Amino acid sequence: MVEGKRVLYLVDKSGFGGVQTIAYTLIRHLVDEQIEMDFFFLRNINDRFGMEDRCEPNVFYSRAKWRYSLRPFFEILRFVREKKVTILHLNGNKSIILGLVIKKFFHPTIKIIAHEHGGVFDYSRWYAAFLKIFSGYFDLFITISNYRKQFLVKRCLVIPSAIRVIDNFVDPARLAFASTCRSGHSARCCLGGDNPLVIGYVGGLSKIKGCDVLIRALPLLRERISNFRVLIAGDGPARMELEKLVATLGLEDIVSFLGFVDPPGKAYAQFDMMVIPSRSEEGPICLYEAWMMGLPVVASDAPVLNERIRDGETGILFQSENPSDLAEKICSVYCNPDVAAHIREGGGREAERHTVERYRSDLREVYLSV
Numbered sequence: 001m002v003e004g005k006r007v008l009y010l011v012d013k014s015g016f017g018g019v020q021t022i023a024y025t026l027i028r029h030l031v032d033e034q035i036e037m038d039f040f041f042l043r044n045i046n047d048r049f050g051m052e053d054r055c056e057p058n059v060f061y062s063r064a065k066w067r068y069s070l071r072p073f074f075e076i077l078r079f080v081r082e083k084k085v086t087i088l089h090l091n092g093n094k095s096i097i098l099g100l101v102i103k104k105f106f107h108p109t110i111k112i113i114a115h116e117h118g119g120v121f122d123y124s125r126w127y128a129a130f131l132k133i134f135s136g137y138f139d140l141f142i143t144i145s146n147y148r149k150q151f152l153v154k155r156c157l158v159i160p161s162a163i164r165v166i167d168n169f170v171d172p173a174r175l176a177f178a179s180t181c182r183s184g185h186s187a188r189c190c191l192g193g194d195n196p197l198v199i200g201y202v203g204g205l206s207k208i209k210g211c212d213v214l215i216r217a218l219p220l221l222r223e224r225i226s227n228f229r230v231l232i233a234g235d236g237p238a239r240m241e242l243e244k245l246v247a248t249l250g251l252e253d254i255v256s257f258l259g260f261v262d263p264p265g266k267a268y269a270q271f272d273m274m275v276i277p278s279r280s281e282e283g284p285i286c287l288y289e290a291w292m293m294g295l296p297v298v299a300s301d302a303p304v305l306n307e308r309i310r311d312g313e314t315g316i317l318f319q320s321e322n323p324s325d326l327a328e329k330i331c332s333v334y335c336n337p338d339v340a341a342h343i344r345e346g347g348g349r350e351a352e353r354h355t356v357e358r359y360r361s362d363l364r365e366v367y368l369s370v
Contacts, residue, residue: 006036008085012092013043025171042072049260111370115142118282131156144283145304168283169359175265197228200271202286205236210277217323233258233267291347314346
């Protein structure tokens with residue numbers, strides 16, 4: 001066994017999202033048989049989405065009921081002491097702050113890794129100021145994009161050698177349902193045919209995800225394509241506002257909100273095209289899943305989608321927050337089968353690079369290096 005390596009993987013909350021998807025996958029796939037790992041969620045919100053808690057012996061949920069409760073802090077302190085944890089892998093702002101406090105005041109020899117997923121507050125001035133002051137206490141930063149790495153170096157003054165870029169991955173288990181029931185959809189992403197074009201979205205419903213941009217593009221798209229539907233799979237704080245927008249624009253007949261879909265393969269199986277209208281992203285797992293599913297992708301040119309997608313090769317980019325340009329780009333893919341086929345093939349090749357095995361190997365190297 002790798003002597004003394006025990007990792008506590010902290011996540012701010014349960015539920016669904018990119019960080020949670022990574023954690024759930026790692027729970028099923030050990031990073032290394034010689035590295036012990038436990039998973040701790042600082043807040044349990046599974047019941048909001050009808051999700052069941054994980055029952056594995058190395059998965060723990062805080063008993064805290066309040067978002068800003070200090071109870072998780074004392075639970076983690078006790079866990080670190082009793083389990084002799086040597087590495088804290090921190091995912092989310094609260095986890096990062098708690099990990100820093102634990103190292104600075106209670107366990108100075110523990111190693112702490114800040115995993116920068118680029119959340120909504122992670123580019124703010126207060127967070128940059130926080131890291132400028134305390135970055136020296138962190139043993140390593142993991143980012144999922146070069147864009148985020150540059151932010152840490154230039155705005156937060158983190159030394160480049162303390163940053164490791166590890167891209168996200170595709171977990172085939174999340175798509176198993178789709179692979180058995182999806183058939184003929186790719187052929188429909190082109191002009192003609194009796195079946196409607198199905199435009200899909202998978203992800204959280206918050207302002208930063210840009211679903212309002214997609215919805216505002218639909219009246220313009222209706223002028224060009226007569227037979228299409230839009231399926232929105234996901235949930236979040238903006239759902240009610242988005243449903244009101246659909247009603248205001250008279251789109252109830254073509255837009256359906258599916259809510260949280262588990263596994264997401266059930267949603268992908270219904271799509272002919274994937275749209276990612278985000279105002280900002282980091283390493284969107286939905287992009288890699290769409291590629292693996294053979295779906296042509298139309299996405300905003302916001303960071304870091306413009307880093308992940310090669311325009312015209314692995315997807316089509318539209319001007320961020322521009323519904324008119326989004327409608328035009330959707331139409332260009334729909335009306336040009338050769339374009340759709342080309343970006344579908346390019347995305348498929350790209351998906352092959354984003355494997356769980358590669359991610360586990362990268363993470364193993366990180367744990368052994370600190």
